[in-house]
Amino acid sequence: MTEMDRTEELRRNLAKVRTRIEAAAAQRTGPAPELIVVTKFFPAADVAALAALGVADVGENRDQEASQKAAELADTAAGESLRWHFIGQLQKNKAKSVVRYAHAVHSVDRSSLIGALGKAMVVEQERRSAANLPPRPELLCLIQVDLDERTEVPEAGEAAGPRGGAQPEQIEELARAIDSASGLRLGGLMAVAPLGTDPAPAFDRLMDYSAKLREIFPSASMVSAGMSQDLEAAIAAGATHLRVGSDVLGPRPALR
Template sequence: MSAATAGGAGPARRGELAARLDAVRARIAAAARAAGRADEPELIVVTKFFPASDVRLLAELGVRRVGENRDQEAAAKAAELADLGLEWDFIGQLQTNKAKSVVRYAGAVHSIDRPQLVAALDKAVARENERRGAEGIPPRPRLKCLVQVDLRRAAAPGAADSPAARGGAAPADVPALAAAIAAAGNLELSGLMAVAPLGEDPADAFARLMVVARELRREHPDAAMVSAGMSQDLEAAVAAGATHLRVGSDVLGPRPPLG
């Protein structure tokens, strides 16, 4: 069964999603209380490999922001669900040749890890707005951009180009990337994103991320978004101070088999 047909949109699936979503929201609320936070991070539900019918059900349940990491899948879902007014976050590694497609639907890209991608996205937004202008469509807003930080302890400048990297710029590279985004006329520097390294205590990793975030805000006060935490480590991310959480499997269930 493929992602296009898995799940279904019947009452049983809606009930399953509602129960899972309520459980995740309860975890977030409990984590915020435990951390002494007066606020709660915003939930981005990661819907990769799940059908558009699931996303529609999630929208009925109050989800307004969804994350995808493959352009072809995301573009198709965004087109099919355009009537819902959702905000689409692109969270996966992005090739520069996909920039033109991504800016047609994404409100934010979380995975900025190299200067070439900054330039490609800035140019793509400009061309998209030219297209919209020619068709009498209002321009899109500036694209929200987050620098993805490689939290591996061994990450060094240029880490995004390392064969072993899971994605992300070394902390030392963040200021230059942030400055490039801030200087781009069609982009908005929104903050940072990171994934806790495999085999490491996520609390320690997210604590290092918050150090980078504080340094970023000294130069760019409005870049306050910190996208961190997934199903397995959202409590650690909330405790560290994340503003946005990317949760997939705990809301949608096991990933459907592809085929």
């Protein structure tokens, strides 16, 4: 497939997804949710093409891949216009790398990770100052919530469930930790619907957690939920951000 053909394919796919979003958003009050196109496993050339098509936000779930793409596009028009969202499970030792390129981390699920991100932000600001670079904005942090209603209770502060995330009762503690950490800004909540179940009740619970969080932190209004297969349910519940990959980029390429 030529570069022109691929761009046209992405254009068509984007149009279909945006039509779905508009149709679903017309059934609720308030603005339509923002689209984050998940580009994991796809090349930087696709990311650049998406930026040229008007995509402002892209999501990645592996730091090694994300950092390479961000570096490859850093001095291009795409690199200057894009906001990178880290949406995968994040190891503490990757915090220093992630804060170099990420606009937001959607998968904050434990206090130790918050501490690592806060320290990494301090180091990053010192690096930028020494290099006579402008300081970076605060890192937007979303708390990933586990929506799987299992009977087992994980140990405090540990990610749980096949989809990952903190327990609902841990939200306030983690939110306060983000709010007090240097260089971090509390954005709101993120979740993935449980496997094999109707996503609507899970997303409704997520919105309830968001409402309770906003009683304490009114500006933490982001709700990142919904993917290719369940974006309509997420929009109906009230999601503010959608994470869509395969319906825009197509089937994932085979890993080598």
